[in-house]
Amino acid sequence: MTILVFIDVDGNETRVDATDGDTIMETAVDHDVEGIEAECGGEMMCATCHSYIDQEFLDRLPPRTEEENEMLECTAAERNERSRLTCQIIVDPEIDGVRIFLPESQY
């Protein structure tokens, strides 16, 4: 069981006990974490599951695919080097404690 920490723009933290094998997006949606919309259900069509991943954990993640890179060009909130589409990140013990910074908006 891996802990994910979602942090909203006001600094409020929500700690979630995630299931390994789920994506971060699925975990957020299941736990009703506000700020991740996932309009397309994880098919990389909408860029509404965008978040900023804590630098410390970024390197532990598999790199962005070209497709994810392209979709990140059109996020509502500004893209930076810590931007990821959370539907593409699978939860595993390697990222236990990862801090996920939610953007101001997904639209």
Place this chain on the structure above:
Amino acid sequence: MTSSEHVVILGSGQAGLRAAARLRSCSYGGQVTLAGDEPTLPYYRPPLSKDYLKHGNDNKLWLRKKEFFKKQNINLKLGCRAISIDRKVRRTCFDDGQHLDYDHLILALGARNRILPVPGIDLDGVISLRTLEDAREIRARMTHAKRLVVVGGGFIGLEFAASAHKQGVEVTVIESQSRLMSRVVCPAVSDYFLDAYQSVGVDVQFARRVDEIVDDGRGNVAGVGLAGADAIRADLVLIAIGVVPNVELAVEAGLTVSDGIAVDENMTASDPMISAIGDCTSFIHSASGRQVRLESIQNANDQANCVAAKLVGEKSPYTSVPWFWSVQYGGKLQIAGLTVDADEFVRCPSQTGYGFVVHCFKNRSYLGTECVGAPAEHIIARKLLALPNKVTKREMGGCDYNLMALLSD
């Protein structure tokens, strides 16, 4: 609504689930019951013609885990079919003999596959794809299928054709019109995908009418008979010729139905205590003024959000930009807007991706964009369509337009 009031949602698909979840996330304090005739938890349908056929993992499909419903206090009534709505006493009756009384009823009844009324349609090996149960059966059959005929060259037929072909099945697609996905895309996009399928060896035949499914003598599919053309051998036949909205309950209850349960811009049906959302509805598309019925995840989600907002007192008319996607051989197809009535097309290479886009216009007014392998431009097109003032063809210019600049004007 007070906590003693009860919203009943008929239909546990995308729209129904989304309405239930949104009611709670908008702090609706009344009772919420989500009822559906499928016995499983509500699930995400798009993967059924794509990834699910490969991995077969049901757990990847659930829209919410079962703990969610307990936590959010959403009652589930699954595996029972609603058989009547009594609008006078506000009661829905089910085939298990139970009933639910409502203060507000949301019809999220979805659609069902159109039947091909030809001899042999009930033979073993003739399949259709809509539900998880269908998909499970199809997966089992695909392990020993050798020749598949897909009747219908629309989204579902083509996605399934690609999935099957990737698993080594020989595939023929039969399409009654003269091009693929003719209901939804422009000719350039049809041609692009035709080429993608033909180049990997999928046989595609146009302007063909199926007039029978051929029996092998033992009640199994042996082939597909075509009017005026040679029959095609097959051991598996997918019928994918579109859907019809599930309006029967609404018709019997006396609601206004016109190719879908008619709703206004707040999802209200012809009875103020009843709303309808998703594939089963018909409504006026605000941008074009046309009456439409949309079969899409976007419409199900956005209409669900709209009805939930109404029920918590934050009414906001439905003006969402329609958008669709499909993933097939040839790549990612995304459509922003309703482009079917277009009389002018401007095809451009993608400015960001590997593919191309076709901007569609009617009377010089921008209707939308069909994107192949251009996901970033799809998102921009959606934003353009959401602008309060309509964009014209002159403003878009030729292929050297700057979409981002148009957005910031």
